[in-house]
Amino acid sequence: MLKKTIAIILIALLAACTAYEDEQGKAFMLQSSAGKEQAESDRVKEELLKMDEVVSVRGIQYEEDMIMALHIKQKNRFHLKKVRKKAFDSVKALYPNATIHISTDKKIYKELAKAEEAIKTDHVAKSEVKKQLERIEEHLKE
Amino acid sequence: MAKEKQTPEQQQYQKIAKKYEKKRPVLKNCIIAFFVGGAICVIGQCLQVFYYTFFDFTEKSASNPTVATLIFIATLITGLGFYDRIAQVAGAGTAVPVTGFANSVASAAIEHRTEGYVLGVGGNMFKLAGSVIVFGTVAAFVISLIKTLLINAGVI
Numbered sequence: 237m238l239k240k241t242i243a244i245i246l247i248a249l250l251a252a253c254t255a256y257e258d259e260q261g262k263a264f265m266l267q268s269s270a271g272k273e274q275a276e277s278d279r280v281k282e283e284l285l286k287m288d289e290v291v292s293v294r295g296i297q298y299e300e301d302m303i304m305a306l307h308i309k310q311k312n313r314f315h316l317k318k319v320r321k322k323a324f325d326s327v328k329a330l331y332p333n334a335t336i337h338i339s340t341d342k343k344i345y346k347e348l349a350k351a352e353e354a355i356k357t358d359h360v361a362k363s364e365v366k367k368q369l370e371r372i373e374e375h376l377k378e
Numbered sequence: 379m380a381k382e383k384q385t386p387e388q389q390q391y392q393k394i395a396k397k398y399e400k401k402r403p404v405l406k407n408c409i410i411a412f413f414v415g416g417a418i419c420v421i422g423q424c425l426q427v428f429y430y431t432f433f434d435f436t437e438k439s440a441s442n443p444t445v446a447t448l449i450f451i452a453t454l455i456t457g458l459g460f461y462d463r464i465a466q467v468a469g470a471g472t473a474v475p476v477t478g479f480a481n482s483v484a485s486a487a488i489e490h491r492t493e494g495y496v497l498g499v500g501g502n503m504f505k506l507a508g509s510v511i512v513f514g515t516v517a518a519f520v521i522s523l524i525k526t527l528l529i530n531a532g533v534i
Contacts, residue, residue: 341436341437341438342427342430342437343430343431343435343436343437343440344436344437346430346431375436376436
């Protein structure tokens with residue numbers, strides 16, 4: 237009885253994890269919802285989502301400055317450095333003049349999700365976007 | 379004693395003793411160790427998520443306070459006498475993670491407290507953990523040497 241219960245709990249947990257990953261499957265496109273100079277970041281997100289390793293992407297831009305955080309598939313987390321390089325190269329090919337930051341850190345991902353939410357719902361000022369970007373860049377240096 | 383030097387009487391004794399010896403449930407022990415060790419790691423992961431969600435840490439830098447908290451909890455539980463009971467059931471599950479190392483240091487320090495702080499605690503604190511430190515350092519040196527050689531050779 238106990239063994240059966242443990243097996244059911246494990247299967248339920250695994251199924252829940254998969255469902256959660258599927259839910260996050262698509263990138264948060266800002267241009268269509270917020271319409272605030274985020275077209276390039278949306279284009280980058282589309283490009284990054286083409287990568288097999290990437291589950292979802294969060295990111296914002298301020299002029300030529302761009303920060304993207306990737307949610308990587310669990311099995312690919314052993315090669316984070318390679319994935320970051322691959323993502324950076326693909327974005328750099330798209331926008332050679334932009335300053336690009338690619339992160340796989342979950343904290344950065346959360347911060348960017350918050351920033352995206354703020355841009356989408358509140359239509360925050362440009363200066364505020366810049367401040368948020370600088371704060372996240374500080375985190376990236378750690 | 380080496381087996382080849384045993385007398386026929388000793389060999390016969392070993393044979394009889396083996397018959398009555400209780401067999402170790404290796405598979406069961408492995409499964410319990412896997413789950414208890416895994417549970418400790420889950421607690422560690424939860425702590426890491428907690429630190430980077432509610433404090434100003436990134437995922438990478440949050441591992442430092444996580445390890446410190448795990449060491450603190452393991453030392454506290456050792457001091458209160460619970461860790462040994464968990465270890466009796468879990469075996470290697472509690473010995474392998476960072477908490478096992480904290481336990482080995484704390485328990486040795488507690489055991490030798492009566493011999494004084496300098497020669498007792500200070501001298502015996504690393505009696506158990508010392509071998510881990512020595513072999514850990516040697517292994518790290520060898521591995522880094524191999525990695526450097528492979529990087530210089532252009533393999534990785």
